[in-house]
Amino acid sequence: MEREAHTPPGLPVVGNLPRLARDPLRFLTGVQNAYGNQYPLVRVDPPVGQSVTVVLDPELAHEILADRARFRRPSVGVQEQRRQGLVSSDGALWEQQRSVLDPEFVGGRLAEYAEIAGETLEETLTEWPESGTVDLFEELSILTMRVITRSLFSRDTDRERGERVHEALATLNDEFDASVFDLLLPERLQSGVSSEFEAADAVLDSVAAEFVDWHLDHEDPPRDVITALVDAKADPDIELSENELIDQTVLFMTGGQETTALTIAYAFYWLSQNPKVKERVRAEARDVLDGGRPGWADLSELTVTERVVRETLRLTPAAWNVSREPREPLTLAGTQLDEGEFVMLPIYAHHRDRRAWSDPLTFDPDRWGTTASRGDDAYYPFGSGPRVCIGRQVALTEAQFALAHVLQHYDVAVTADELDLQPSVTLRPSGPLEAEVSALD
Numbered sequence: 001m002e003r004e005a006h007t008p009p010g011l012p013v014v015g016n017l018p019r020l021a022r023d024p025l026r027f028l029t030g031v032q033n034a035y036g037n038q039y040p041l042v043r044v045d046p047p048v049g050q051s052v053t054v055v056l057d058p059e060l061a062h063e064i065l066a067d068r069a070r071f072r073r074p075s076v077g078v079q080e081q082r083r084q085g086l087v088s089s090d091g092a093l094w095e096q097q098r099s100v101l102d103p104e105f106v107g108g109r110l111a112e113y114a115e116i117a118g119e120t121l122e123e124t125l126t127e128w129p130e131s132g133t134v135d136l137f138e139e140l141s142i143l144t145m146r147v148i149t150r151s152l153f154s155r156d157t158d159r160e161r162g163e164r165v166h167e168a169l170a171t172l173n174d175e176f177d178a179s180v181f182d183l184l185l186p187e188r189l190q191s192g193v194s195s196e197f198e199a200a201d202a203v204l205d206s207v208a209a210e211f212v213d214w215h216l217d218h219e220d221p222p223r224d225v226i227t228a229l230v231d232a233k234a235d236p237d238i239e240l241s242e243n244e245l246i247d248q249t250v251l252f253m254t255g256g257q258e259t260t261a262l263t264i265a266y267a268f269y270w271l272s273q274n275p276k277v278k279e280r281v282r283a284e285a286r287d288v289l290d291g292g293r294p295g296w297a298d299l300s301e302l303t304v305t306e307r308v309v310r311e312t313l314r315l316t317p318a319a320w321n322v323s324r325e326p327r328e329p330l331t332l333a334g335t336q337l338d339e340g341e342f343v344m345l346p347i348y349a350h351h352r353d354r355r356a357w358s359d360p361l362t363f364d365p366d367r368w369g370t371t372a373s374r375g376d377d378a379y380y381p382f383g384s385g386p387r388v389c390i391g392r393q394v395a396l397t398e399a400q401f402a403l404a405h406v407l408q409h410y411d412v413a414v415t416a417d418e419l420d421l422q423p424s425v426t427l428r429p430s431g432p433l434e435a436e437v438s439a440l441d
């Protein structure tokens with residue numbers, strides 16, 4: 001529905017939608033630093049269609065994320081509009097889904113996933129060349145896909161399937177990249193979905209269907225995310241649609257795999273730029289793991305590695321923004337917002353806010369050991385509030401393990417001096433992320 005653009009008095013209008021769409025990272029960081037000390041919110045002017053309200057005050061961002069009664073998640077992207085799953089559901093359905101799935105991400109389950117991550121890493125590393133150039137993002141996508149499917153769906157993923165899913169996601173992201181700000185245009189101007197998109201979507205469907213069918217055909221399938229969903233389906237109080245099993249599986253597979261692979265890949269980039277820190281991670285890994293594979297008990301001892309992961313998620317957060325929309329007209333920080341108005345919470349810009357961080361553009365993992373140079377509210381790579389990322393501990397464990405285990409056996413040097421980032425559904429590199437790898441043993 002077309003909405004009339006309006007600018008309430010007092011709320012500054014900064015730039016316009018085409019500028020935001022052209023280079024969102026630069027635009028949002030610039031606005032954050034220029035206006036953040038004066039205004040909690042600003043509005044980006046739309047030439048047509050609806051405006052975008054950008055939240056500059058990180059504390060306000062947390063308030064919005066905590067307030068499910070007044071704000072909902074808009075369906076951003078075709079995948080979310082098409083699929084019913086935890087990422088896209090709302091209201092009572094979301095509550096049901098989250099309560100069914102939460103127990104799969106606590107306590108002993110996390111320890112089990114950690115062991116699976118360690119085993120999978122050890123196996124996957126045996127497939128790496130003794131030395132050579134690899135597309136690091138692709139290699140790590142294959143790794144994280146394996147870890148996700150083994151942990152959450154009790155099924156293995158071979159290299160070929162990992163590559164197919166990686167390619168399908170690249171196609172879906174390219175499409176989204178072209179259409180991200182289409183969402184904000186009146187419907188008549190929005191572009192449709194291409195045949196490449198449909199084909200990539202079908203790849204995800206068929207991979208997910210294999211996992212789901214295996215569970216349905218199996219008399220006594222192992223306890224995992226798909227079993228939890230199947231059991232919930234049998235509960236008369238819980239309504240799940242027929243397609244939901246496949247949709248949930250696709251959303252977990254894609255949501256968990258790509259973001260984690262990006263985080264590990266970017267950590268290797270930052271370590272390549274900071275060789276002394278890389279040596280500290282390697283020394284810690286050798287000390288704690290002594291050449292063996294990492295396990296749950298090692299996690300708390302990999303402290304330098306943990307700070308590297310945190311700092312990577314600050315400077316290059318795989319989820320570079322989250323968004324919300326008011327359920328009905330409301331007042332936010334003194335500003336009137338319409339129902340359905342697009343409210344953007346720019347995680348990337350908050351993570352680089354000059355007021356919140358000392359030396360914000362410097363990769364400094366040691367800032368996490370002190371309180372002086374970290375901007376607590378201005379750090380939320382996994383979101384916050386009731387819809388905070390359900391897989392955050394899985395992702396953090398896997399990233400820590402991957403850095404530690406790889407670096408005790410390999411040197412990894414990302415060749416590019418600068419990252420060329422493409423803010424799409426996730427924050428992806430614009431092309432292959434090449435790295436020279438060489439075995440150390």
Ligand code: HEM
Nearest residue numbers: 087255256259260263318319322382383387389390391395
């Ligand atoms: C470094 C890796 C990851 C990052 C940066 C990340 C980031 C996020 C963020 C920012 C949100 C909140 C979105 C919002 O509030 O609108 C989210 C939600 C979610 N994430 Fe992650 N995520 C990561 C890994 C994972 C993994 C490994 C899984 C699965 C095991 C996962 C599954 C989900 C799901 C299902 C939701 C929706 C939760 C809900 O709405 O209740 N994520 N993630």
